[in-house]
Amino acid sequence: MQLVRVLNYIIEKESLSKWLESLSQKSTLVVPVENETGATCFEEFNGQSLFLSGRTDFSAKKFFLPTNEKMFFFRKKTLSYGISPNFPKGRLIAFGVRACDTHALNALDHLFIKLLGDDCFYSARRKNSTIIALQCREACSSGFCASMGCSKPTGHDILLAERPSGFIAQAITENGQTLLSAEFFKKTQDPFPEPSLECSKGLSTSGIEENLYANFNHPIWKKEAERCLSCTSCTEACPTCYCYSSSDCFEFGSGDSSRSRERDSCQLLRFSEVAGQHIFRPSRESRLRQFVLHKLSYYKKHFGTHLCVGCGRCIDACPVKIDITEIANKIQGDAKK
Ligand code: SF4
Ligand code: SF4
Numbered sequence: 001m002q003l004v005r006v007l008n009y010i011i012e013k014e015s016l017s018k019w020l021e022s023l024s025q026k027s028t029l030v031v032p033v034e035n036e037t038g039a040t041c042f043e044e045f046n047g048q049s050l051f052l053s054g055r056t057d058f059s060a061k062k063f064f065l066p067t068n069e070k071m072f073f074f075r076k077k078t079l080s081y082g083i084s085p086n087f088p089k090g091r092l093i094a095f096g097v098r099a100c101d102t103h104a105l106n107a108l109d110h111l112f113i114k115l116l117g118d119d120c121f122y123s124a125r126r127k128n129s130t131i132i133a134l135q136c137r138e139a140c141s142s143g144f145c146a147s148m149g150c151s152k153p154t155g156h157d158i159l160l161a162e163r164p165s166g167f168i169a170q171a172i173t174e175n176g177q178t179l180l181s182a183e184f185f186k187k188t189q190d191p192f193p194e195p196s197l198e199c200s201k202g203l204s205t206s207g208i209e210e211n212l213y214a215n216f217n218h219p220i221w222k223k224e225a226e227r228c229l230s231c232t233s234c235t236e237a238c239p240t241c242y243c244y245s246s247s248d249c250f251e252f253g254s255g256d257s258s259r260s261r262e263r264d265s266c267q268l269l270r271f272s273e274v275a276g277q278h279i280f281r282p283s284r285e286s287r288l289r290q291f292v293l294h295k296l297s298y299y300k301k302h303f304g305t306h307l308c309v310g311c312g313r314c315i316d317a318c319p320v321k322i323d324i325t326e327i328a329n330k331i332q333g334d335a336k337k
Helices: 013-026 099-115 120-127 208-214 219-225 233-237 284-303 313-317 324-336
Strands: 008-012 028-034 040-044 068-075 080-083 092-097 129-134 158-163 166-171 186-188 244-250 257-263
Touching: 008 013, 013 028, 013 092, 013 166, 092 099, 099 120, 099 129, 120 129, 208 284, 208 324, 219 284, 219 324, 233 313, 284 324, 313 324
Parallel strands: 028 092, 092 129, 129 158
Antiparallel strands: 008 166, 008 186, 028 040, 068 080, 068 257, 158 166, 244 257
């Protein structure tokens, strides 16, 4: 529940890890880190150094929508069935979530909780989660969150902003307030800093959903797709990509079976394969166009909101530097001629 009166608190830098340590005693706490491969992502807190200098290469999405999860099972011998024993339990706290990623979670909530009629796995994780957002000090080089209206966080429980000596914190919800314990936080009269992000990239969104759709055969799709490798790095990095496929596993010996789902990608040839081995999007051009139109046209036309939060991850992740803003801006520019 939202707090009526928002107060500001401060925490000193040296107290931060003690606070996180205390949170991790009672909940699963995930934090932004640089992993052993050099990628920045969210991992469970174990006292490691935090990555706080910008948005991570990968969002915290995997903690709400795992790459692979078993959903239910059937046991032949006992004729029993049920929801997977891995059904999400316990509280999850995500620390250091950037504004774009709070909007991405909002988009996933809209889909999995509202449109899909309360997906119980996703919903259990989200309803038991606390989001501690961290204000960006500066815009990231590939982001265009301001163009997408996603430069200020939404739906979070606590907002933090970094200062030279520590962090200033605001509890937005009652849930967030309970975590700002007096042991680590002091009240302050200091005003909360307003972000002043100037993204170097921009996207002209006026009428974009209609213009992209009307330019289904624009030559840019073919031109960009000639470089595309169908590697799925863009969909893997995107915090709003939600597509998954499900598969049934049958054990011949015991006769037991189970159903799992695993994240999937519209950039793969077999993604649109249906019975009779017909593939609806056989060309890279059609698959790249699907990715961009899903984010910036179809979802908005159907549900009133874009499915892109302007994080720029797909641009950074693409090995051949295909850029969603360059494609969309080219079509937007030509549509205005
Ligand atoms: S489409 Fe690209 S810029 Fe938009 S949310 Fe996904 S990864 Fe971020
Ligand atoms: S990351 Fe780039 S090359 Fe790979 S599938 Fe996406 S657009 Fe194509």
